Amino acid sequence: xxxxxxxxxxxxxxxxxxxxxxxxxxxxxxxxxxxxxxxxxxxxxxxxxxxxxxxxxxxxxxxxxxxxxxxxxxxxxxxxxxxxxxxxxxxxxxxxxxxxxxxxxxxxxxxxxxxxxxxxxxxxxxxxxxxxxxxxxxxxxxxxxxxxxxxxxxxxxxxxxxxxxxxxxxxxxxxxxxxxxxxxxxxxxxxxxxxxxxxxxxxxxxxxxxxxxxxxxxxxxxxxxxxxxxxxxxxxxxxxxxxxxxxxxxxxxxxxxxxxxxxxxxxxxxxxxxxxxxxxxxxxxxxxxxxxxxxxxxxxxxxxxxxxxxxxxxxxxxxxxxxxxxxxxxxxxxxxxxxxxxxxxxxxxxxxx
Numbered sequence: 001x002x003x004x005x006x007x008x009x010x011x012x013x014x015x016x017x018x019x020x021x022x023x024x025x026x027x028x029x030x031x032x033x034x035x036x037x038x039x040x041x042x043x044x045x046x047x048x049x050x051x052x053x054x055x056x057x058x059x060x061x062x063x064x065x066x067x068x069x070x071x072x073x074x075x076x077x078x079x080x081x082x083x084x085x086x087x088x089x090x091x092x093x094x095x096x097x098x099x100x101x102x103x104x105x106x107x108x109x110x111x112x113x114x115x116x117x118x119x120x121x122x123x124x125x126x127x128x129x130x131x132x133x134x135x136x137x138x139x140x141x142x143x144x145x146x147x148x149x150x151x152x153x154x155x156x157x158x159x160x161x162x163x164x165x166x167x168x169x170x171x172x173x174x175x176x177x178x179x180x181x182x183x184x185x186x187x188x189x190x191x192x193x194x195x196x197x198x199x200x201x202x203x204x205x206x207x208x209x210x211x212x213x214x215x216x217x218x219x220x221x222x223x224x225x226x227x228x229x230x231x232x233x234x235x236x237x238x239x240x241x242x243x244x245x246x247x248x249x250x251x252x253x254x255x256x257x258x259x260x261x262x263x264x265x266x267x268x269x270x271x272x273x274x275x276x277x278x279x280x281x282x283x284x285x286x287x288x289x290x291x292x293x294x295x296x297x298x299x300x301x302x303x304x305x306x307x308x309x310x311x312x313x314x315x316x317x318x319x320x321x322x323x324x325x326x327x328x329x330x331x332x333x334x335x336x337x338x339x340x341x342x343x344x345x346x347x348x349x350x351x352x353x
Contacts, residue, residue: 004136004223006313006352007304008057009340010283012227012259013140013189014323015047015062016332040065044125050329052129054336055344058136058187061122063325073147076113077172079105080151095231095238103154107165109172115141116179123184138225139185141176143192144169145210163206170214178217189225190215190255193322196228196246197239204249212254225257225283229322243269251279259283261321264290267306274310282311285321286342287335294334300342313350318343 017025021043024031031039047062066072074080080101087096119139126137148165159165173190180188195207215224228246231238243260250258258276262268262285276282286303287295300318307316318339324332 004281004317005057006316006350007343007347008317009055009343010058010136010138010317010319011051011056011060011336012319012323013060013063013138013191014066014325015050015060015064016324016327016329017064018043018046018329021064041121041125044121045129048122048125048129048131050333051336052131052135054333055340056135056336058138059126059131060138060140061118061125063118063140063323065118065121073113073142074101074150076111077107077109077169079103079107079157094236098150100150100152102152103157103159103165106157107159107168107172109175112179113141113172113176115139115176116183119180119183119185136187137185138187138189139180140189140191140227141173141180143190143195143211143214143226144173145207146192146194147173149194166210170210174214174217177215181218181221185222187223187225188218189227189259191227193227193229193231196243196261197231199250200240200242200245204246205252208249208252212252215254219254223257224255225259226253226255227259227283227322229259229261229285241265241268243272247272247275251275253280255280257281257283257317259285259317259319261285263288263295263303263321267303270306271310273307277311277315281315281317283317283319284311286318287320287339289320289322289324289327289332289335292328292331294331295338295342297338297341297345300339301345304343304346308346313347313352 024039043064044061047064048059051059074082081104086099122137144166147169148162151165153159153161153165159168177188192211199207218224230241258280262270273282273284284307286300304318
């Protein structure tokens with residue numbers, strides 16, 4: 001694999017649904033299978049269009065065919081009850097308004113997790129739109145620990161706690177990653193935000209072991225990225241927003257690029273990106289997806305220059321703090337445009353435009 005260009009711009013994975021897709025998702029029973037396929041295709045085309053218009057170096061399918069960045073995966077897993085019920089339906093939004101899935105039988109994923117089909121659709125659309133070969137197509141997959149978070153353990157069936165559920169999901173995710181690489185995907189983000197959310201109370205070395213075993217079959221065959229944040233369901237965090245509990249253990253992640261949430265934290269602990277960059281590329285969140293303040297080009301330029309105080313340009317990647325699914329599309333467009341323009345200014349000044 002060729003090394004990426006300095007100061008490349010990327011997106012974590014998710015992108016806002018168009019309003020018509022939100023409407024369609026609320027009444028799926030009215031659509032036939034061909035109608036749904038057309039809706040999905042058009043939604044990915046819209047997401048790709050917006051990312052290309054912003055000028056990103058790395059794009060995804062915007063996760064337009066998922067109900068959530070990870071909830072749709074449960075539809076591929078056998079052995080769980082799919083009709084989950086939230087513990088609380090009313091009041092201010094929080095994570096207890098999301099349902100959980102009880103285990104009813106041994107956990108398997110005989111059809112895979114569906115990401116290969118997503119990537120193939122993205123690649124087909126990229127070809128149809130004559131997307132430049134210099135633009136990288138990235139697939140995103142939730143890691144097994146994060147994926148285990150909505151599944152209720154069942155000791156009688158051999159899954160006494162979240163760790164046991166994670167171990168059952170790990171080979172499923174690993175197989176999906178290998179299938180993605182076999183399908184031609186050359187950049188994959190293995191997203192484990194739950195690890196960064198709970199590293200303050202769990203053994204971070206255990207998380208590192210889980211991550212490294214998950215990606216062991218694809219290391220060296222594709223660029224492996226990982227996204228760490230502190231939760232973003234309806235812009236709500238779920239853990240102390242501190243990187244310190246993650247390090248130095250997370251420096252041993254077997255990945256080529258490690259992403260950290262910074263903009264929403266006012267760049268607290270920014271100095272830690274220097275330690276990350278000694279081992280791999282570091283992607284820094286310079287756009288706050290939890291705020292409707294629209295960053296200016298000047299804002300982004302200043303933020304990138306702050307990052308360059310700790311990381312050389314060839315090791316630095318710029319991104320939003322998290323996926324954009326919880327951000328209105330009009331704001332996402334403007335934020336990405338400002339991000340790319342601010343980065344281009346810096347690149348021009350450094351002579352690497």
